[in-house]
Amino acid sequence: MKFFLIGDKETVLGFSLAGVEGQVAESETEILKILREMRRRSNIGIIMITERLAVRVQPFLKSMLLQKGGPLILEIPDRQGSLRQKKMAEALVLAALGMKI
Numbered sequence: 001m002k003f004f005l006i007g008d009k010e011t012v013l014g015f016s017l018a019g020v021e022g023q024v025a026e027s028e029t030e031i032l033k034i035l036r037e038m039r040r041r042s043n044i045g046i047i048m049i050t051e052r053l054a055v056r057v058q059p060f061l062k063s064m065l066l067q068k069g070g071p072l073i074l075e076i077p078d079r080q081g082s083l084r085q086k087k088m089a090e091a092l093v094l095a096a097l098g099m100k101i
Contacts, residue, residue: 001045004071006034010079011050020048031057039070047071050078 005015005022012022025031031053038044054061054075061073 002043003046003048004038004041004044005048006031006038006053007048007050007076008052008078011076014079015048022048025053028056032060035060035064039064039067044071046074048074048076051075052078052080 003020005012005020006025007015007022008026009024012024015022023034025034031049035047035049035057038047049061054073064070065073
């Protein structure tokens with residue numbers, strides 16, 4: 001079972017130094033093409049994708065997760081940090097002040 005990463009240039013480069021195969025994607029079309037290709041490769045057990053790219057293809061990722069025997073999808077932060085922290089901060093401000101940021 002192998003790992004595969006889909007991300008920005010810096011994240012893919014960093015993981016490649018640790019021996020993880022990956023591919024850079026910038027457009028939604030590129031992301032979907034890579035995901036379809038990885039789904040066909042039986043030796044890929046875990047696909048890591050940066051959160052910023054995953055947001056752009058969320059419905060497709062959910063459909064992949066529902067397929068029996070498919071790879072595990074793991075969303076990871078990129079070099080700019082996690083999107084989840086921003087969402088948590090926005091929720092706290094909304095709760096405290098009743099305003100969106």
